[in-house]
Amino acid sequence: MRKTCLTSYIRSLTLLMVMVALWGCSTISSFDQYAYTQTTSLKVDAMNIMDMAKDSVALHKKELMEFETNLQKVYEYEKNRPKNEITLKMWNLLLNPEGHLLGGFLNRWKSTVSLSPAFISNEKKLVSDAFDQIAGLESHKIKSTAVSN
Numbered sequence: 240m241r242k243t244c245l246t247s248y249i250r251s252l253t254l255l256m257v258m259v260a261l262w263g264c265s266t267i268s269s270f271d272q273y274a275y276t277q278t279t280s281l282k283v284d285a286m287n288i289m290d291m292a293k294d295s296v297a298l299h300k301k302e303l304m305e306f307e308t309n310l311q312k313v314y315e316y317e318k319n320r321p322k323n324e325i326t327l328k329m330w331n332l333l334l335n336p337e338g339h340l341l342g343g344f345l346n347r348w349k350s351t352v353s354l355s356p357a358f359i360s361n362e363k364k365l366v367s368d369a370f371d372q373i374a375g376l377e378s379h380k381i382k383s384t385a386v387s388n
Contacts, residue, residue, distance in 0.1 A: 244355050249368060251332055268322040277313045278377060282370035285341055292344070292354040297363065307345070311379040326376055335371045341366045368370065 288306050291299045302378055317323055332343040344362045348354055 267319050267325060267380060270382040275374060275377040278336050278370060278374045281313060285366055286363055289359055292348045292359050293356055295352055296349050329373045348369060
């Protein structure tokens with residue numbers, strides 16, 4: 240059952256990428272270096288935070304709060320960019336606390352004592368792929384010609 244749900248989330252993210260290709264550039268925001276940099280940076284932070292889940296969340300409360308604050312900042316940035324609905328949908332899937340990606344992982348960690356290394360490893364692959372899809376979408380957007388040299 241869980242594997243089916245996880246596969247469904249990955250398919251949803253992939254479908255969003257296909258939709259981007261079909262809709263063309265006029266309905267999507269242009270490339271944003273800040274958004275790309277923040278996404279790739281948060282991916283690294285997410286992988287490190289997820290490794291900490293082998294311990295009690297209480298041991299890493301400060302790091303987790305800082306990470307979640309950074310996630311909220313990037314989400315707010317993405318939410319307020321024009322023509323950014325597809326990227327925002329991808330972030331919503333990633334951060335959904337009831338889902339099976341990062342938001343669900345963090346929610347589960349907070350509600351248990353610790354998580355098993357096997358579970359963490361499996362979830363890291365899924366979350367990493369989700370971050371890669373968001374970063375990939377951003378990197379494939381048309382770069383603005385207004386900025387040169």
